Amino acid sequence: MKHAKKRFCYVVAGLLLMLIAFRLYLPYAAATYINTTLSQSEQYDGRVGDVDLMLWRGAYSLEYVLLYKANGQIDKPLFKADYVEFTLSWSQLFKGAAVGRVVVNSPEINFVDGNSEEKSQSGKNENWLSIADQLFPLRIDKLTINQGKIAFHNPDTSPAIDIALHDIQLEVNNLVNSDDLSDTRVATAKAKGQTAEQGTISLNAKLNPATEAPTFDLDIQADNVGLVNFKNLLDTYAPFDLEAGTLTLAAEVASNEGKVKGYIKPILHNVEVFSWKGDIERDGDGFIEGSIEAISAFVTELFENQSEDQIATRIPVEGDLSSPDTQTWEAFTAILKNAFIEAFNGDVEKSIELDRLELDKLEAPEGSEN
Helix, strand or coil, X not given: CHHHHHHHHHHHHHHHHHHHHHHHHHHHHHHHHHHHHHCCCCCEEEEEEEEEEEHHHCEEEEEEEEEEECCCCCCCCCEEEEEEEEEECXXXXXXXXXXXXXXXXXXXXXXXXXXXXXXXXXXXXXXXXXXXXXXXXXXXEEEEEEEEEEEEEECCCXXXXXXXXXXXXXXXXXXXXXXXXXXXXXXXXXXXXXXXXXXXXXXXXXECCCCCCCCEEEEEEEEEEEHHHHHHHHHHHCCCCCCEEEEEEEEEEEEECCEEEEEEEEEEEEEECCCHHHHHHHCXXXXXHHHHHHHHHHHHHHCCECCCCEEECCEEEEEECCCCEECHHHHHHHHHHHHHCCCCCCCCCCCCCHHHCCHHHCCCCCCCCC
């Protein structure tokens, strides 16, 4: 009897040691699997610094996640994050659905437009969804992003372009889109971020992920965005540069089964396009460049609402989502209206909503002219 008790104690102790060893080994095995998965891309490699398993609540976390171009010619990663957590949603599991939540802290995405394909990165033509499914095979019902950043770089310009939207907060709910899990089949998204030195951008969206054709209602608001933050970008990709000014933008777009209707309303405040000291003396612009910028400044001044010191337009967008039609003439008349009649208000109008979208008005009657 005494020997039997000893054997039982040895067996229990052995099992406990095996469980402890297995638990200690699991993070290393998981890290190896995750690093291999992140490196499946043709052009990008990936790695994770640490993996932590929280089996008691059905979760695991990754620390210091990196995705970078494999050729080693770009010094900024395509993606990095300090912390990513994948969690099983127990409340939804009791309803019969295996879904989860994802939290990402301090993520950063870097797009690079270099002078060659080897020195550029955009992440396109890669099957990122397949990689995500291997990391977390459950359907994601909620996504939260804290303190995110999206940046665009061009290191080959002089001076180099380095602009970013930072302090991004994003929350997306009800992505699973099931009547059994929610009172509504509509997913919601709310996001807010800040531009380089001043200005905020916010987004509110409703969407139905289950429909074949895109069905969504999107509101975008940008306030007090300093245009000088984009000076290097405009110097490179536009035939003029902005010396001063701010941007306010409001946009509403709704789509029902691929039929889209909405507007974009940009408003420029206190814009200065041409500066003799800045463009001729400091930047050294030649006659042609200086003339283009001087003409741009004249046109800006011509169409500026003098009482509000702003230039604005309202651009309607309507039609099929595959080729939305931006109505140029209406945009131009809106500029004239703002310049000589009244100033626009730079707020979202709440005039475009998914449940009020009339699809029969999106299709022009037979025999009508555009």
